[in-house]
Amino acid sequence: MSHGQQTDSERKPQVTVVVVTYQSRNTIGATLDSLRESCDAGLAVVVVDNASNDGTADFVAAHAPWATLVRGQGNIGFGRGCNRGFDLVATPYVLLLNPDAVIAADALTRLLTFMEQNPQVGICGPAVQEPSGELQPTGALPDPWKIMLRPILPGWAERDMRHVVPGERPQATDWVCGSIMLLRWKMIEEIGRFDPRFFLYFEETDLCRRARRAGWEIWTVGEAVAEHVNAASAKATGAHMMWDTIAEHYFRSRFYYLIKHFGWPAAVTAELGELLLMTVRAAGERLRGRSYKSLGLRLRSPILKLPVFPD
Template sequence: MDATQRSAPVENGGSPRIALGGADVDLMTQPEVVHRIIARAHDLMAPPLAIASANLDHVHHFGASGRWRGTQEASQSAGLVEWLTLLDGEPLVRHVRRVTSQDWPKLAGSDLIAPLLDAAEGAGMSVGFLGGSPETHAELARRLADQRPALKVAGFWAPERAQLEDGGNSRRLAWEVRNAGADLLFVCLGKPRQEVWIAEYGHLTGARVMLAFGAAADFVAGKVVRAPSWVSERGLEWAWRLAQEPRRLARRYLLDAGPAYVAMRRDTRLLPGARGVQRGEARGPAGEAAALGEGTAEVPTGRTFVCGEGPADVTVVVVTYNSADTIGGLLADLRGQATDLRLRVVVVDNDSVDGTLAAVAGQTDVTGVRAGGNLGYAGGINVGLGVAGECRAVLVLNPDIRLSPDAVAQMWTRLWWPGVGAVVPKMLGEQGEVSKSLRFEPSLTRSLADALLGNRAPGRPAWATETDHDAESYCYPHAIDWATGAAMMLREEVSREVGRWDEQYFLYSEETDYCRRVREAGWSIWYEPSSVVEHVGGASGTSYELGALMAVNRLRYDSSHHGPAHTLGMRAILVGGAALRAPGRRQSRATLGYLVSRRQWDRLPAATPAAGGSKTSGAGRLHRVSEAGAASPGRRLQAVEPDSSSSAS
């Protein structure tokens, strides 16, 4: 067992704790849990308490490799809720007993609900149930009235999944719960939805304690039959539940549980008992403290941008190339965002020939920068950062982005959560569809699966795809590996610490590389679905050379971050994927040629800097941009549909 300590857990101001596969678990007895919950329900000064159950499914979703990793910790560090994650699931119980040499009990939600209802009835507290069907609620209400007539029931809520996935509807639901006055709220939405919903909206419900207990309400209502004791004692409760609900639980127990178990065995660490930071205190990776969501020094009074050397909250860097048709709409949207935040706008033009900078020149509070050549996306961003001025955050945008009314403000709010270094928004296509813009870190297994399957089988596990196809991932905020770089907000200190964008990537993979460096610096990257942008030009145009550049830059990225053997494997996968599709696709044949012959890479689109500097106009001033370049490559760059033999950024 790697990375496992076998000494007794340390206690430091709280219950003993242990990390299993990257998921933190509190080690407690049932009386301790009940006492803790009832005490917190009486404590109006402390943040609300959220209870979760840790089993292999929890490790799969919230562990170090899980889609929702860090979600609980982030809401706790922000002071919204305090989490208590209890030991559940026989594999975890046996593993922890072996590691600690102590007999820790299994604390399933279905076992805790009865003593908690008894304690609430005795203390005169009200309870509420969120999740489950109206039929289950009707039976549950009948049984509670018969068995616990003195128990105060604040209400039952049976939201549809679509309601939970909409931010506005979820907030209204939370306020309904608040108005009902539930002290204890049983959130029975199923894992991971219930924990993710609590992390984002739980503090709005007014409940002092929220219990993410899955099917607990179904058990109490008699809708689901508990496994016999002899089944549970032998660690076979999973088989019992699988036999009852095979279609719903097959993937959980037959596909996801195995890798989660391996992750738990490989990474087990004993933790101190102290938890979290207090409300209003945000801590970055270096331990510095800052006010959470600290406001601006001076609230803007109009819809103009910051000019000259004045301080800004956000410097917006827009890199253009023949963008005269779209830049005006983006600037208008940005003006609509300038009422609550002080924005400085820098437009870096990569040698357009369609009058892009002329369209900008009439707006004297916009800084227009002639790059003096076509430096590519990364090169254009670096030029813009050179004239970003004093600011607290940098927002990088494509010129063909349109912004919802509060898109910038929502990214700004999320950016100041503890440890968050970058934020990306929800991205829509031109027809209003949600773009699958979230990505997992490239790996050999993901690349191989993408090469063989392409866009087929979108429901495959995360280890077998680079694109996050799960619809629920686009409904809730969470930490990500990286996302398409059309819109990204960064703390200024992160931009300064991570440094320049890597200009070896003329187009594609530059954001993959930059996001990796952000994570390696100790910061997290978050997806914020309440910030919505539309990528109006994200699917236009085709180019065989640009399609090949996607695959070639994946090799460049791999060689920058892995050894020769790994890069050789990546090349073989990309070549195989292109060869598999070459008979029917000209794009794949072109890509295959470039992958096979490195000597042809010089023919691919690349930066064309000039020898001298260039002057830039904006706000009635001239800025000197060093090493900006002057020559035009004579090539119009357009987005292309990703070749299925490689994952495009």
């Protein structure tokens, strides 16, 4: 074999990137551009468009003909969209990447190298930095107690959460954000794909919990750095992610997550207990002459309701 000639196994892609888009025309270009170098080196890219009406699919087809485009007939949500992309995966690893996330070739290589060197790891994620400099969190999985007590004990409820700092050494964790995560396909074959009953939010939380339960490890790899514009529209208006229009999905998914992993009694107790303690806190804030808008916003969001999928 001549110098520089690759074997078939060396040419075979090791990673398939799955990007699920919906109304992503303004951000998907940068995402695809960040993947082009890796794609030239053998990376496989699948874009699943959930029937965007802003021209996302046509833009992807023209801007990145090297990517496989799957045009959906409707908005089936993030998890179901990923599952549809999984149908086209024929590699040992799959990278989930939001259409407003950017990861360079060297960062992806660092993630892949870490997974190759640690076969017990099923999921890993990079340090994810927003343009503002904020870092995305990682840490413990939510449970009924943390959700219920957070209104009055936020420090305790979030005590196991931290930010992944760029450059830090790999660290074990229980959960990484689904905006950018590298999955071992062997793990997916063992524990199953995303639960299709989640429309949006908590689908990756559910996946991480199932992975940990099956004995797979989850790690952060801070030496790999990516960028993500998280909830850009909400940040532009100053609204918190949970209180804008997507609250409809967030709280329904959270309730289903609690039922699935902790049972109906715990899920109902957590939701109603949260409301009770938010009421207590609101009363305390009023006595201090301060407002507590979170209670009113929460009361306008779904309570004890499960996800609903469009036809």
